[in-house]
Amino acid sequence: MADLRSEFVGIKSPNPFWLASAPPTDKEYNVRRAYEAGWGGVVWKTLGLDPHVVNVNGPRYGAIYGADRRLLGLNNIELITDRPLQTNLDEIKAVKRDYPDRAMVVSLMVPCEEEPWKFILPLVEDTGADGVELNFGCPHGMSERGMGAAVGQVPEYIEMVTRWVKSHTRMPVIVKLTPNIADIRKPAAAAMTGGADAVSLINTINSITSVDLDLFAPEPTIDGKGAHGGYCGPAVKPIALNMVAEIARDPELRGLPISGIGGVTTWRDAAEFLALGAGNVQVCTAAMTYGFKVVQEMISGLSEYMDDKGMTSVDDLVGRAVPNVTDWNQLNLNYVAKAKINQDLCISCGRCFAACEDTSHQAIAMSEDRTFSVVDEECVACNLCVNVCPVEDCITMEAMAPGLIDPRTGTVVQPEYANWTTHPNNPSAKAAE
Amino acid sequence: MGSDVFQPGISAGRLAPDAYEAQFSDLHPRLDGHEALVAADRCYFCHDAPCITACPTDIDIPLFIRQIATGTPDAAAKTILSQNIMGGMCARVCPTETLCEQACVREAAEGKPVLIGQLQRYATDHLQEQGLHPFTRAASTGKRVAVVGAGPAGLSCAHRLAMLGHDVVVMDARAKPGGLNEFGIAAYKTTGGYAQAEVDWLLQIGGITIEYETALGGAVTLDSLKADYDAVFLGMGLGGVNALGAEGEDKDGVLDAVDFIAELRQAGDMAAVPIGRDVVVIGGGMTAVDAAVQAKLLGALNVTLVYRRGRDRMNASPYEQDLAASKGVRIVTHAVPVAVHGNGGVREIEFEYVDDAMKGTGQMLRLAADQVFKAIGQTLQGEGLPELEGRKIKVSDSGRTSVSGVWAGGDCASGGDDLTVTAVAEGRDAAMDIHGVLVG
Numbered sequence: 001m002a003d004l005r006s007e008f009v010g011i012k013s014p015n016p017f018w019l020a021s022a023p024p025t026d027k028e029y030n031v032r033r034a035y036e037a038g039w040g041g042v043v044w045k046t047l048g049l050d051p052h053v054v055n056v057n058g059p060r061y062g063a064i065y066g067a068d069r070r071l072l073g074l075n076n077i078e079l080i081t082d083r084p085l086q087t088n089l090d091e092i093k094a095v096k097r098d099y100p101d102r103a104m105v106v107s108l109m110v111p112c113e114e115e116p117w118k119f120i121l122p123l124v125e126d127t128g129a130d131g132v133e134l135n136f137g138c139p140h141g142m143s144e145r146g147m148g149a150a151v152g153q154v155p156e157y158i159e160m161v162t163r164w165v166k167s168h169t170r171m172p173v174i175v176k177l178t179p180n181i182a183d184i185r186k187p188a189a190a191a192m193t194g195g196a197d198a199v200s201l202i203n204t205i206n207s208i209t210s211v212d213l214d215l216f217a218p219e220p221t222i223d224g225k226g227a228h229g230g231y232c233g234p235a236v237k238p239i240a241l242n243m244v245a246e247i248a249r250d251p252e253l254r255g256l257p258i259s260g261i262g263g264v265t266t267w268r269d270a271a272e273f274l275a276l277g278a279g280n281v282q283v284c285t286a287a288m289t290y291g292f293k294v295v296q297e298m299i300s301g302l303s304e305y306m307d308d309k310g311m312t313s314v315d316d317l318v319g320r321a322v323p324n325v326t327d328w329n330q331l332n333l334n335y336v337a338k339a340k341i342n343q344d345l346c347i348s349c350g351r352c353f354a355a356c357e358d359t360s361h362q363a364i365a366m367s368e369d370r371t372f373s374v375v376d377e378e379c380v381a382c383n384l385c386v387n388v389c390p391v392e393d394c395i396t397m398e399a400m401a402p403g404l405i406d407p408r409t410g411t412v413v414q415p416e417y418a419n420w421t422t423h424p425n426n427p428s429a430k431a432a433e
Numbered sequence: 434m435g436s437d438v439f440q441p442g443i444s445a446g447r448l449a450p451d452a453y454e455a456q457f458s459d460l461h462p463r464l465d466g467h468e469a470l471v472a473a474d475r476c477y478f479c480h481d482a483p484c485i486t487a488c489p490t491d492i493d494i495p496l497f498i499r500q501i502a503t504g505t506p507d508a509a510a511k512t513i514l515s516q517n518i519m520g521g522m523c524a525r526v527c528p529t530e531t532l533c534e535q536a537c538v539r540e541a542a543e544g545k546p547v548l549i550g551q552l553q554r555y556a557t558d559h560l561q562e563q564g565l566h567p568f569t570r571a572a573s574t575g576k577r578v579a580v581v582g583a584g585p586a587g588l589s590c591a592h593r594l595a596m597l598g599h600d601v602v603v604m605d606a607r608a609k610p611g612g613l614n615e616f617g618i619a620a621y622k623t624t625g626g627y628a629q630a631e632v633d634w635l636l637q638i639g640g641i642t643i644e645y646e647t648a649l650g651g652a653v654t655l656d657s658l659k660a661d662y663d664a665v666f667l668g669m670g671l672g673g674v675n676a677l678g679a680e681g682e683d684k685d686g687v688l689d690a691v692d693f694i695a696e697l698r699q700a701g702d703m704a705a706v707p708i709g710r711d712v713v714v715i716g717g718g719m720t721a722v723d724a725a726v727q728a729k730l731l732g733a734l735n736v737t738l739v740y741r742r743g744r745d746r747m748n749a750s751p752y753e754q755d756l757a758a759s760k761g762v763r764i765v766t767h768a769v770p771v772a773v774h775g776n777g778g779v780r781e782i783e784f785e786y787v788d789d790a791m792k793g794t795g796q797m798l799r800l801a802a803d804q805v806f807k808a809i810g811q812t813l814q815g816e817g818l819p820e821l822e823g824r825k826i827k828v829s830d831s832g833r834t835s836v837s838g839v840w841a842g843g844d845c846a847s848g849g850d851d852l853t854v855t856a857v858a859e860g861r862d863a864a865m866d867i868h869g870v871l872v873g
Contacts, residue, residue: 068475266503290478297499300508345467391467 002306004299006040006314008280009172009197009257011130013040013103015302016314017270017295020261020282021045021107021133021176023078024292028091035095037292038299041103043200043282046080046135047088047124048109049116053079053141059220062209064235071289073235075209077220077227079141080109085123093127104128105174109135109147112157114164121169131171134161134196136187137178137203139230149203152178155190162194174259177201177243179236184243185250192256199247200259200282202240204230233285237263241276245325248277265294267301274314275321329421334414336400337381339363339374345394346372352385352395360384376407438710438732443686443803445707447732453703456730460621460756461525461551469555472548473502479538484549487536489849489858490517494533498552510560511567513553518592518861519585521561521631522614523854524554526622528719530752532854561630566637571598573640576871579604579662581649584612585853586668586843588635589860590867595640597868602662603641606648612670613844614853616695619723620703621730650815659838664867667818667826667834667841668860671811671851677715679782681773682807690714690724690808697727709803712736713782714762715770716808717747722754724806725762737800739765739784741791768798779805813845822847832863840867 006016018041019025019034026045034042055078064073081088096104106129110116124132136158138148151157158175165173175191177184179202188199206228208218218226240262247253260278264270265286273281286294311317341352341364348370356364363378364385374385386395400406402415422429437447448456464472476498484494492513500509513520527533529550537546560567576599580587583605591601609615615628636643647653649669658665674689676682686709700706708731714724717740725738738757740747743766747754758764768784769791775781779802786796813825819834820827825847832840842859849855 266499267505268503291480293480293496294478294499296496297503297505297508300500300512301503301505304505304508392470 002303002311003313004040004303004306006280008103008259009131009174011041011103011105011172012101013280014101015040015295015299016274016280017298018042018103018105018259018280018282019287020284021105021135022284022288023076024284024287026081027083027088028095031091031095032098034287034292035099035102038295039102039292040280041105041130043105043107043133044088044092044129046107046109046138047085047120048080048147049111049120050085052082052084055079055082056222058222060229062219062229064209064233071233071285073207073209073231073233074285074288075207075220075229075231076204077140077229080107080135080138085120089123089127092124092129096128096130103130105131105133107133107135107176109138109142112146112151112161117161117164118168121165121171125169125171129171131174131197132165132169133174133176133200134165135176135203136161137176137201139178139180139204139206140228149178149180152176152187152203153181155186158187158190159194162191162196166195172197174198174200176203176261178203179239179243179262180206184246185253188247188250188253188256192253196256198257198259198279200261201247202236202243202262204232205236205239207231232263233289234263234265234269237265237269237272241272244273244278245276245322248319248322249325264298265289267298267305270298271302271305271317272321274317275319276325277319277322279318280314330419332417332419333423334416334418336406336413337397338376338379338400339381339383339385339395340398341372341374341385341395342393343371343373345391347391347394348372349390351388351390355384355388378408380408438734441710441803443707443709446704447708447710448704450704457620457624457703457727459624460619461554463558464548464551464555469501469506469552472552473498475539476502476547477538483536483538484533484547487532488517489532489852489854490520490523490861491858492516492520492533492553494549494553497556498547498549501552501556506556506559507563507565507567509552509556513557514560514567516861517854517857518589518635519614519631519853519857520553521557521634522585522623522628523857524550524557525627526614526618527852527854528750528753531750561634564634566634568592568596568638570596570639573600574598574872576600576663577602577661578664578666578867578871579658580666580668581605581658582612582667582669582843582845583607583610583632583643584668584670584843584856585614586670586846586856586860587612587666588632589857590666590668590840590842590864591641591860592635592638593861593864594867595638597864597872599640599663599868599871601641603643604647604649604653605643605645606669606672608645610643610645616698617691617720617723618698618853619694619727620698621727650817655817655819655836655839659836663838663871665839666832666860666863666867667839667845668843668856669815670844672814673812674807675810675812677770677773677807677809679770679772681775681779682770682805684773684775685778686775686803687773687779687805687807690716690720690806691811693724693804693806694720694727697731703731706731708733710734711801712804712806713800713802714738714806714808716740716810717742717749718808718810719749719753721806721808722749722757722762724808726757726760728804728806729760729762735763735801736761737763737765739768739770739800741767741769741787743767743789765798769793771797773802773805774799779803811844828859830862831866832859833866 004015021043136152142148260273497509534546540546843856
C-alpha cells in the first residue's frame with residue numbers, strides 16, 4: 001500500500017482527495033461523515049457575510065445522462081451557504097478540533113472591497129482552519145451581485161483581492177478559478193502576482209442542461225423559468241484537464257501549486273490530474289452521485305497504481321505528464337500509425353466501419369461474413385474507430401517502424417523527428433540549416 | 434451419446450472417452466475482461482447495499498465491483514478476501530440466487546441482477562493466479578490454537594488466527610485439506626483443482642500446520658487438545674449420514690450421496706467412475722442435486738430425484754432445481770421411500786406418495802434403480818463434545834461452546850445455513866473472538 005499522504009501549500013492530509021467547496025461540505029454533519037468515510041480534506045462550502053443568501057425553493061440541479069442513466073453531468077444553481085456566518089464558523093471549529101489530521105480549508109466570497117475581507121479572515125483563523133480558498137468562480141447568482149465569477153473574469157480584480165487577503169491573514173490562500181473565460185492563464189497569473197499560494201480549478205461552467213419541451217423553459221425549471229447554472233461532473237473533466245495543463249506548462253506560472261477540480265470520479269481521473277501537474281484533487285459530483293464512500297476506490301486504486309509504478313509518494317506522480325503536453329506544431333509528423341483490429345475480440349458490430357466509411361477515410365473493409373479489417377492504404381490513424389468501438393482494446397493504433405513503407409503515401413517512414421515548423425507545406429517554415 | 438448408455442446395471446465409461454471433459458466443464462466459465470467490465474458497469478454502488486446485508490461474510494460488494502470497473506481487480510480481490518478468505522470458492526459455489534444476487538436492486542428493477550458471483554471470481558482469480566497473497570502475519574503472540582477440520586470453517590478460522598500472529602495446528606480426518614470444498618461439491622462448480630489451489634494459496638499466510646488423517650476421538654481428544662493448546666476450534670463438519678428408514682436399505686447399490694460425490698471428486702478420470710443406468714437420488718438439498726446432476730453427466734440414462742415434500746420446500750434453490758431439470762434429471766415430489774427391492778443388489782425402489790402433511794396416500798410408485806443415493810441430511814459424529822442444541826454443537830454468536838476455551842463453527846455448529854460461505858463467516862468470527870480472549 002503506497003503512502004498517499006499529501007502536503008499541499010503546507011496543508012497536510014492523509015491522502016490527496018479533498019471534497020470541493022460545494023453542497024457536500026455545507027455543514028458539520030456532512031463533513032464529519034466525509035472524514036469518517038476517508039476523505040483527506042474538505043473545502044468548506046463558501047461563507048459570505050450576513051445576512052446570509054437564500055436559495056430557490058424549487059429544483060437546484062439538472063442532469064445529463066449516459067447509457068443506463070449514468071449521471072455524466074450535473075448543473076447547479078445553488079448559491080453559497082444559506083446559513084448564518086457564526087453557525088458555520090462554530091461548526092468548522094468543532095470539526096477541525098475533532099479531526100486535526102484532516103485538511104480543513106474554508107471557501108470565502110465577500111464583496112469586492114477590502115473591509116469585508118479584513119473582517120472575515122480573522123474569524124476564519126479563529127476556527128483553526130488550515131487555509132482559505134477564494135471563490136472567484138461561482139457562475140450563477142453571486143456573479144450578478146459582483147462576486148464569484150464576476151471577479152474571476154477580471155484578472156485585475158483577482159490580483160487586488162488576493163493581495164488584500166494575503167495582507168490580512170497568515171493562512172495559505174488558494175484562488176479558485178472560473179473556466180468561463182478565454183485564457184485560463186491570465187487569471188492564474190493574476191492570482192500569482194497577488195501572492196496566492198495556489199490556484200484551484202475549475203469551478204463550474206455556465207450551462208443549460210436541457211429544455212422542457214412542454215413548458216418551453218430551461219431545466220431545472222422554477223415556476224416556469226430557468227437560469228443558467230454551473231456544469232460539473234465527469235463531462236467537464238477534459239475541459240478541466242486542459243486548463244490545469246495550460247497553467248502547469250506555462251513557464252511564467254512555473255511552480256504555482258494547483259488543486260485539480262472537475263469531474264474526478266475514479267482513482268484514474270485523480271491520477272490524470274496529478275500527472276498534469278495538480279498537487280491534489282477536489283471532488284464533488286462523484287460524492288453527490290455515489291456518496292462519500294466512493295473515496296475508498298480512489299484510495300485503493302491510486303495506491304495500487306503507485307505501487308505498480310514504484311512510486312513512494314504522491315509527489316512522484318505530480319507533473320509527470322507535463323513535459324509531454326505541447327503545442328500542435330511540435331508534434332512529430334514523421335510518426336505513422338495504423339489501426340489494427342483484433343479479430344478474436346471483435347464482435348462484428350460494424351460501428352468502426354460506419355464511422356470510417358461515412359465520416360472518415362474509407363479505411364475499414366467489411367467482408368460478406370462481417371469480418372472487419374483495416375485498409376492500410378487508406379488509414380490515416382485518426383483513432384475514430386478506436387473511439388467508437390464498444391470493446392476495450394479491440395482496435396489499437398500500432399506505430400509503423402522507421403524504414404517501412406507507408407502503404408497510404410508510398411513513402412518510407414522516417415526515423416527522424418520533424419514537425420510543422422519545418423514542413424515544406426508550411427509557408428512560414430524555416431528550412432533546417 | 435456413448436454406445437454403452439443403455440447397458441443395464443452399474444458400469445464405468447458409459448460415454449465416449451472424449452465426452453467427459455465437456456460434461457464436467459465449468460458451469461459458469463470465467464468472465465473475460467470485456468464481460469467483466471460490462472457486468473461491473475451495471476452496479477449502481479447502492480448505499481448500505483442490500484447485497485452486502487445478504488452476504489453471510491458481509492463482503493463490500495459495491496466497492497469491489499467498482500474496483501473492477503476502474504481496472505483494479507487486485508484491489509477488488511483484496512476487498513473480497515479481507516472479509517472472506519475463501520472468496521474464490523464462494524464465488525463458485527455460493528447459491529448467489531438466494532443471497533447477494535437475489536437482493537440486488539437490479540433483480541427488483543429488471544429481473545436481472547448484477548453478476549456478483551462471477552465478478553467475484555474474476556477478481557479473486559486475477560489475484561490468485563499471480564500467486565499474490567495480500568495479507569501478512571502480525572508479530573507472534575506465542576499462543577497456539579488447535580483447529581479440528583480443514584474445511585471452510587476450520588481454514589477460515591486458521592487463516593485469521595495466523596494473520597493475527599497465533600500459531601495454528603489444523604487436524605483433519607482425511608488425507609487432503611479442503612473439507613467439503615474438496616470432497617463434497619459438484620465437480621463442475623470447482624474445476625481445475627481449484628479447491629487445492631485455494632488451500633495452497635491460503636496457507637501462504639504462514640503459521641499454519643496441517644496434520645492429516647487425524648480425527649477427533651482417536652489419539653486426539655477434546656481434553657487433550659484443551660490441555661495442549663491455548664484454544665480449540667471445532668470445525669469438523671457432519672461426518673454421519675441419516676438413514677432412509679426403508680425396508681431393504683442395506684442392499685448393495687444403496688449409497689450415501691456424499692460418498693458418491695467424494696469418490697467422483699477424487700477420481701482422476703471421470704470415465705472410470707461406475708454409474709448405474711437407472712439412478713434414484715433421495716433428498717431435496719444441494720447434495721441431492723449435485724449427486725443427481727453428476728450421475729446424469731456420467732452417463733446414467735435415467736436419473737430421478739425424489740423428495741418427500743413439494744418443490745417449494747426443497748433446500749436446493751429454484752436455480753439448482755432448474756439446473757437439474759436442464760440436465761435431464763426427473764424431479765418427483767411428495768414421495769417417501771418405503772422399500773428397496775432386489776436380490777442382493779437394489780433393482781427397484783418403492784415409494785408412497787404423501788400429502789403436504791406427510792400423510793400417506795396409499796398411492797405407490799416403483800422406480801427402476803441400479804443405484805440409490807441417499808441425500809437426506811448429515812449428522813454430527815463424536816463423543817465427549819460440548820453441549821448440543823438439537824443435533825449440533827450449541828454456540829454463541831461468536832462461536833463459543835459450553836466448554837471454556839472451545840469454539841465451534843461450520844456445519845457442526847448450531848445456527849446458520851449449512852453453506853460454505855456461512856462456515857467461512859463463522860470460522861472468521863470465532864477467530865476474532867479467540868484472539869480477543871487470548872490477547873485481551
